[in-house]
Amino acid sequence: MHTAKTQQMKLWLTGGLLAGGLMMAASAQAFTVISFGGASGDAMQQAYYGPFTQQTGKRVVPGDYNGELARIRAMVETGNVSWDLVEVESPELVRGCFEGMFEPIDWARLGLADELMDAAVEECGVGTFVWSTVLAYNADRLPRSPQSWADFWDVETFPGTRGLRRGAKYTLEFALMADGVPVDKVYDQLRTRAGVERAFAKLDELKDHIQWWEAGAQPPQWLVAGDVVMSSSYNGRIAAAQEEGRNLAITWAGSLYDLDYWAIVSGSAHVDTAYEFIRFSSQPDTQAAYSSRIPYGPVNPAALDLLEERQASRMPTASANLEGALAIDTEFWVDYGEELEQRFNAWASRL
Numbered sequence: 001m002h003t004a005k006t007q008q009m010k011l012w013l014t015g016g017l018l019a020g021g022l023m024m025a026a027s028a029q030a031f032t033v034i035s036f037g038g039a040s041g042d043a044m045q046q047a048y049y050g051p052f053t054q055q056t057g058k059r060v061v062p063g064d065y066n067g068e069l070a071r072i073r074a075m076v077e078t079g080n081v082s083w084d085l086v087e088v089e090s091p092e093l094v095r096g097c098f099e100g101m102f103e104p105i106d107w108a109r110l111g112l113a114d115e116l117m118d119a120a121v122e123e124c125g126v127g128t129f130v131w132s133t134v135l136a137y138n139a140d141r142l143p144r145s146p147q148s149w150a151d152f153w154d155v156e157t158f159p160g161t162r163g164l165r166r167g168a169k170y171t172l173e174f175a176l177m178a179d180g181v182p183v184d185k186v187y188d189q190l191r192t193r194a195g196v197e198r199a200f201a202k203l204d205e206l207k208d209h210i211q212w213w214e215a216g217a218q219p220p221q222w223l224v225a226g227d228v229v230m231s232s233s234y235n236g237r238i239a240a241a242q243e244e245g246r247n248l249a250i251t252w253a254g255s256l257y258d259l260d261y262w263a264i265v266s267g268s269a270h271v272d273t274a275y276e277f278i279r280f281s282s283q284p285d286t287q288a289a290y291s292s293r294i295p296y297g298p299v300n301p302a303a304l305d306l307l308e309e310r311q312a313s314r315m316p317t318a319s320a321n322l323e324g325a326l327a328i329d330t331e332f333w334v335d336y337g338e339e340l341e342q343r344f345n346a347w348a349s350r351l
Helices: 002-029 038-056 069-078 090-098 149-153 171-178 183-190 193-209 218-225 235-243 271-281 284-291 301-306 309-313 330-349
Strands: 031-035 060-064 085-089 126-138 162-165 210-213 230-234 248-264
Touching (some): 038 060, 038 284, 085 271, 126 218, 126 284, 162 171, 171 248, 183 330, 193 210, 193 330, 218 235, 218 248, 235 248, 271 284, 284 301
Parallel strands (some): 031 060, 162 230
Antiparallel strands (some): 126 230
């Protein structure tokens, strides 16, 4: 009986260890994609994650975070990498690439460089969608449509309070455009002391008419309530308000656009799958499927042809909307952002 019990115990332990090993192996085989979640994450689930699994048989384990690099840094430094592919904003992509948190992209292996917009091709990242900060207004409250940031500053023709993001980024660019600096010269100006002085002097002209926003939900709320007649705003927020029947409108000229990127975490055990997923999610049909669910622009221009005309016209990447738009200079804000934000905060505190 003792021998039988011993043998039974050995079988039980062996079976348990085998089952545990299989569970660990299954967990190790899971491919993890981390995004910012929310409505965008839901759109990714429908456009990317589910279809990718159906096509390849490879399971995607989605997750979300707030963009904090510290969590990724800790994984890479300890060698305990549990995230494979992450969505990152452009400044974090640059910092993470410099610090070795992300795998350099082998563009020859990926085979997409000629299919995507230029800004989507980075050393450690592949652009996945485009978002814009635009001039938005309440069409019920203005006598005519503002055409530029110069109109935004024109309080005589367009009386009323304006909304601007409380920060140097975006705000300084718009101030220089309002002062007549051509779009393609904005960052050349901001790299000079005289250009920075010019931007703040232009802000001085408008300071008594500004209501500062800090959350993306505020501009459409303020426009609808009549708290402001115009505001800088994220295009997706205005589109959502339009879907609710609000008569808000966008002036695309002088808009600032940027991308979010896919980045492969250094030390990922699923680099091959990551490349496969990026390739899948960058195709015209999958990009169109994502953009049809949320008004962020596809980085593959061919996707626009697959969208309904009304959908395509609302994208930052529509050719008409890109005309006169400015790509955010990520390197500039990585190099000068801290200094300019400190100066802006000191300036704003004196209002």
